[in-house]
Amino acid sequence: MSLHRRRHASAAAIAVLITLAVGLNTPANAAGSGLAGAAPSAPQGPTLSAQTWQAVEFTLHSTVSYQDPYRDVDLTATFSGPNGQRLTMPGFWDGGDTWRVRFAPPTPGRWQLTTTSTDATNAGLDNHHGTVLARRYTGDLAIYQHGFLRTSANGRYLTYADGTPFFWLGDNEQSNLTGQTRLNESNDPRFSSQFKGIVDTRVKQGFNVIWNETFANNGGNSNEGGPDWIDGTFHTLNPQFWDNIDQRIGYIAGKGVVDAITMGTGVSLTDATKDQLPEYERLARYMVARYAAYPMVWLTAQEFDQPGNCAECWEQVAQVFADTDPYLHPTSLHNYPIFAGGGVEPRDQSWYGLVTLQEGHNTVDGVADYWLKQYQQTPTRPVVEAEANYEGIDVFWENNAIVQNWQTRESAWKARVGGVAGNDYGAAGVWWTCWNAQDPDGNCQSFGSTPWNEGLFLPGATQMGYLKSFFTSLPWWQLAPAPTAITWADTAPTDTQLAFASTTPDRSRTVVYYPHRLDAGQPYTGTLTDLTPGRYSMKWFDPRTGRYTAAGSFNITHAHATAQLPPEPSATDDWTLLVSRGA
Structure with missing residues (x-):
């Protein structure tokens, strides 16, 4: 059955942002800051340095006061990069007159930022510019070495970019x-x-x-930044709640972990x-x-x-x-x-x-x-x-x-x-x-x-x-379930404790999982079918301890041959058998 989730509050605290934050209205760019009284021409914002797939942040300040900035105006940023690449990111309101845009360059090179807003009269948000100079990631975390996740071309697993x-x-x-x-x-x-x-x-x-x-759609939730909404769900967004989440998601990302x-x-x-x-x-x-x-x-x-x-x-x-x-x-x-x-x-x-x-x-x-x-x-x-x-x-x-x-x-x-x-x-x-x-x-x-x-x-x-x-x-991504790869003896379970195999297309690797016998029956016995010529080795893997032990070997001399699988070491435990064909 499903688990019923509830949300609970904690002591309030002011959250701080952990990603790099550089304002478009820095002193060096005061002439194009977008503050009240500044020239409305397109400000040339700062130049930020970044590594590929790592987040940087631009900060803007609205020149217009809105009754409900979360809903009253939208900010969008377009990043133009090497080889004609273009990524369009929404910006977000972060309290007061502050708006932010976050960007992770997917390739090294120069990326140019241009902002637009649904209020073209807002000189603080509309028609701002900036630059990100990206170099290739130099660390050891795989998600930044290879890039964010995608669905594989065959639709079977996830890949990096x-x-x-x-x-x-x-x-x-x-x-x-x-x-x-x-x-x-x-x-x-x-x-x-x-x-x-x-x-x-x-x-x-x-x-x-x-x-x-986040539980921000369910209401009644809070963290050290305070409640998710003020005066009821979907009434007034509380940016400090999200600032606190920023710290947490930033920490997870800093470990190279994907956030689902x-x-x-x-x-x-x-x-x-x-x-x-x-x-x-x-x-x-x-x-x-x-x-x-x-x-x-x-x-x-x-x-x-x-x-x-x-x-x-x-x-x-x-x-x-x-x-x-x-x-x-x-x-x-x-x-x-x-x-x-x-x-x-x-x-x-x-x-x-x-x-x-x-x-x-x-x-x-x-x-x-x-x-x-x-x-x-x-x-x-x-x-x-x-x-x-x-x-x-x-x-x-x-x-x-x-x-x-x-x-x-x-x-x-x-x-x-x-x-x-x-x-x-x-x-x-x-x-x-x-x-x-x-x-x-x-x-x-x-x-x-x-x-x-x-x-x-x-x-x-x-x-x-x-x-x-x-x-x-x-090569786990090549393994596919193989319901006909093994012929099991009549004494093997056929219900929830059915033993099952997955194989690579060339049958060079076969993984067999033996659940433990709930019925206290005899060990599983079965025959591996449709083998190709070669020498095969077998190893038991203990899912409880992570240890391998040898389980024998056999030679196959002709196509579509069969081989008897060994019974698992103990019927009261689950086991994994790895069958590998050598070079």
Whole structure:
């Protein structure tokens, strides 16, 4: 079932921006500052230095006072670069008379900025100019070495901008842009900041995507910058709330991690409230303006297709994310569980970059009837298993069952051999941050009271790192589910515990995942089919420890041959078998 999210406040504090901020009205450019009384001719703004794919920021000051600057005027900036490249970025209001434009140059060279606004009389916003001199990124973070994410040409996985395959391993931290996760405080002496401690630990564990939510569409949310809206949802935007989020997203980006972000839960936009759709569309544009210059994926809304929600409205909001974003970050919508009435997928829409699936919790699905069906749907889209068996949570709607480590691990491995392009992990006390066991937040008490600094080190997180190391040692992007690659003995399970394989097109690599036997039956036995000539070696990989052990070898001398697979070392545990053909 889905998890019901709630938003909570924290102590107010003034947020500071961590990205580079350079004003267009610097003293050196005072003649073209755009301040009241300045000449209205096109100001020649500052020249900024940048590295490719790293955000820089221009600051402008409005010469016109607006009753509601968030809604009354729009700012747009066009960046013209080498070889005729043009990127158009929206700007955003950041309080008072301050407006900002953020930009991450995708290629080295000179980029020229020109601004326009919907109020041509505003000399502070309209017809400003600036320059970004970009050099190639010199650091060691892959997202800036290779560029922001794209969908692969074959629609099966995500790549960096230069085409390098991107292995998605995400962590669900849905409250970590809110005051529920404390930016400037920690109750664990190992970390000075709860927020940074969670992010730093996940990076060390191998995660490269973090799922965040602003909850700015749901109302009643705040962080150290104050509430998201003043005087009610969608009434008066509070820029300091977003300034605080800037610090958090900037920190995540500084670690080289991709931010997969939603506005919040989908239940706020229903058939009964769809007259507010323009507010959601404007908020989407605002989020693009603030964060498109960072490594992002637009998840848009959580559980957008829950029965009763206006799913088609959310599709229009997602369209705004995609159409407004010049970097073409992948855009998606997070599904409600299929078994509970979700599963809407606008695959035929050009903006729909990936499926963000939800298996649910305390459920163990089979490969053939779940992930494989997703893989086989058309048009082809990458599938990410975004919400499956958060480790250690209390599934209160199923007699308070606690999701076990093996369930979390098994969902991840089954999804991978079933053809998904990525996995998201979730842990009690971290998917929704719980300060301590007595945290009064509804999610902490309903789904278990595991403190964040205990949930952060549940064994499943380390085991997700083992999964990543296993697959990234292979040409994983070439692996495809192979339901006919193995003929299993009659004693093998055919239900949720079906063993399953994925192979490369040339059959030089075969990965077989053996779930543990829930029925206490005999070990799996099967025959690998349709092999090509060569010498093959076999290795067992233990998903619990990350260790390999030899499992034998065999020679194939003719085409379409078969070979007997060894039974797994123990039927009470899950195992992965790697079969490799040598040179």
